[in-house]
Amino acid sequence: FEHGFIVGLYRGVRQPFHAHCPPPSPMPLVMDQPMAKERMMCYACQAPIAGSACVHPDTAAGSHPQPVHPLCVDPKALQRKGLGQPPQFVDWSFSATVTSLYQVWCPELQCPPSGWSRPQMFLPYHDHDPVPVLFHKRVSPLGIHQGRLGNCWFVSALGVLAEAPAALWSIFRTSACDPCRGYYEIRLCKGGWWRTVIVDDLLPVGPDGRLTFCCTADGALWAPLLEKGYAKAHGSYQSLGVGRSADALTDLTGFPSMEVVLGGGISPKVGGDETWSQLRHWVQQGYPLCAATPGEDRGWGGGAHTRTAFEQKFERLGLIVGHGYCVLDAQCLRSGERLLKLRNPWGRGEWMGEWSDSSPMWTDAARTELAYRPHTEPGVFWIAWPDVLRHFETLTVCHREPAWLDLRAQVDLQYDAPAFAEVTVDRPTEAMFTVYQQDLRGTFAEEDQQYLAASITVLRPIGDSEYDLLEFTDYHAMRDITCRTHLEPAARPYLVIPHAPYRDTCRPCVIHACLQHRESCKVVFRRGDPQLTYRSCLLAAYRSGQASARDIEGKATWVSAGSNRVRTCVLHNRTSHMDVQVRLDASRSTGLVPHLGGGLQSEVT
Incomplete structure (x- = not known):
């Protein structure tokens, strides 16, 4: 077992099996032994394979099979081999096995699925028509359920993009997709470069026949298929456990995203006025925006857990810890109040403080100014900007400019x-x-x-x-x-x-x-x-460090700029007839590279 193994029941005894040799039991129980690192390298890109792997399609018969990353497989070869298996497409590069679920060096999922199923099988368990539909006529930003995988950061990004359906439609190559055969092409921008990711519609399900991970309330397949394509791009579903919404928005749109730290109950890290002005500009530009609360949402795994005092505090306010909310609007009332309009992608759970639906802060003038109608949009609420700075930790914006x-x-x-x-x-x-x-x-x-x-x-x-x-x-x-x-x-x-x-x-x-x-x-x-x-x-270092520059006898300037990770020091000799000698103690630094007038000298420490 060079690449790890799965464990299943054989004649009543737990025995090890290769992942591609499943035991004669309903479902393998668990990936048992972590794989040693550097055991398996991709034949195409020479990088270690951390999750699912497949055999290079050009491997000669009788020779040692060459493993490759799923994304390193030629899409034409994938189509040719997968579509040759009637009646439905099977993605053999990201197969419906445990190798697509787990990271091989540390196989662990809190709520692992019990099998894989097609939409025709799992949609009736969700009370939907068994006919697979990629998008309904209207993409709903409500009811995007995270499922039993700790990837709220990714699901929040999906909820933000659902506010602008054109951004979602552009991810799927709809002209090439074939829902009847379960064949879908997804465009992801990985490492800044557009990649086509091909997936089938075999999705992980639980013992009840329902989807284990991400799904939508209306039964549309775009969300679970995007999650599967993103998992394939990173080797396994387990790889999606922790992350930043900014990274997901960049990978899905191809445009840079940035994260502004607000404070989240500690102390705001940025000026409220400056950030508010930026926020108003971003809303006017139509940029996808997400506001996230601090902490870690532990409720996605199902089952009971003891709520901390921090979680109870947010629960009393109607907020969820470690959760992302879509930013819909930012308005300044004539009275001077700054209000933010947010949507909970779950379609339930709203802010219960000032300016909530039941708040007495709503005057007739404020209702008229914002065309406000309470209790009409589930999961949508207004909240004052100071409360955002107090209870939210980060604000993520994606600078999506498709016309540029x-x-x-x-x-x-x-x-x-x-x-x-x-x-x-x-x-x-x-x-x-x-x-x-x-x-x-x-x-x-x-x-x-x-x-x-x-x-x-x-x-x-x-x-x-x-x-x-x-x-x-x-x-x-x-x-x-x-x-x-x-x-x-x-x-x-x-x-x-x-x-x-x-x-x-x-x-x-x-x-x-x-x-x-x-x-x-x-x-x-x-x-x-x-x-x-x-x-x-x-x-750049000389200009940025002017505020803390040190004058040396009126003849030279010493500037030190940067962080502890990378610090650039510049000595400017302002005379033309004198030498300046410097002794720099870099005994606790590494990679010291001195320059003189821009010329590279010998490296010293």
């Missing part, structure tokens, strides 16, 4: 041969630049294999050959890093430079340029001189 110019390039994020983009605009243009690293969800990532701390610097041209700093981001060890700025027409191109301050490190990534005007913008991706990257990083 969208260009991407697959490059390597490396120190000595940096990639950058030249951007030319003919009129004032809003722009977003994002660097996507490969997603580590569902992989064998160790502590030293986490996301690289990276930054983005945007330089504007001045004169005939010089550049000045326009915008930059701090160094963040995150999957996606985004820089949003405004570009004015210039005689020469702007430079967009991603940077990771690690020598001897090379990571594949995607550079994404999203520009407001399609017809008046030009983007060219290039591989550049390392000196350009070094100087842009020093310039």
Whole structure:
């Protein structure tokens, strides 16, 4: 059993079996032995396989089978082999077995399903017509049930997108989908690059015949199929256990998302006025928005559990801990009150404080101003902005701009041969630049294999050959890093430079340029001189650290900027006739790389 095994009953005794050799019992009981890491590598991409694996379709007969990630299988080969099994399509790359449920190194699900079933079988148990329907005529944002999987972050993202049905419809390639045969094509933006994920409609069910995981109240299949496609992209359903709604929104829409920390009962991390202005702008732009409460929702697993004092407090307020709410509107009344309109995707459970449906705060003037009618929309409520700052932890926004110019390039994020983009605009243009690293969800990532701390610097041209700093981001060890700025027409191109301050490190990534005007913008991706990257990083650090700059005898300036993860120190000699000597204690640092005038010197510690 090189790749782990499942356990089933054989002649009344629990015995081990290969995952592809199920025992003659109704259902394997459990994946028993965690698989040793680095045992199985993908034949196509050479990355460790953490979840479901399949045999490479080009493996010669009689040779050793080559395992591959499900997403590394050629879609045409998948269609050819899967559709050749009448009467319905079977996705053999993400099969209806325990290997699609569990992470092989730590197989554990709180409420595992007991089998797999087609819509014709499980829909009647949900009191729906057995005919499979991908979308009903009207996509309802209500009644999206999480099921018995701790992926509220993903289900919240689905609820947010259901408020804009066009965003959901674009995920499915409906012209290629065949509900009668159970064949569906889904477009996911993984690692910043669009991928087609093919799935069948065999879904996990419980002993009662109902879906174990995500489902919709109206019986539409879009939500459980999206969940299955997302699980396939990450190796297993178990891989979806913990996450951020921002990541899910980015993967589903292809546009960068950001998360603003509000406070959640501790202390607001941002200014309420500044965030409110941004929020009003995002609502006017029609961006998908999600507000999340702090804590962890433990009620999804079913069964009883002891509620903490924190959970009881939120329950008295009508809120759910660790839950995402869709942001529908943000209004400022003539009286000065700032109100936020939220929707609980479950279609039940509403705020019970001030400005709730039964609150005396609602005057006739306020009702008229907001066209407010209480108890008409289940799960929808108004809440005051100070209460949002007090009881909600994060606000997630997805900068979805489908009409903008969208260009991407697959490059390597490396120190000595940096990639950058030249951007030319003919009129004032809003722009977003994002660097996507490969997603580590569902992989064998160790502590030293986490996301690289990276930054983005945007330089504007001045004169005939010089550049000045326009915008930059701090160094963040995150999957996606985004820089949003405004570009004015210039005689020469702007430079967009991603940077990771690690020598001897090379990571594949995607550079994404999203520009407001399609017809008046030009983007060219290039591989550049390392000196350009070094100087842009020093310039960004020097500008950002001016507030804490130290003067040295009126002749030099010492600037230190950044975080504990990546800190850039700049010494500016303001004279032309004197030398400045510096002794820097870096005994507790690693990867110290000194530069002189942008030139690389020998590495010392």
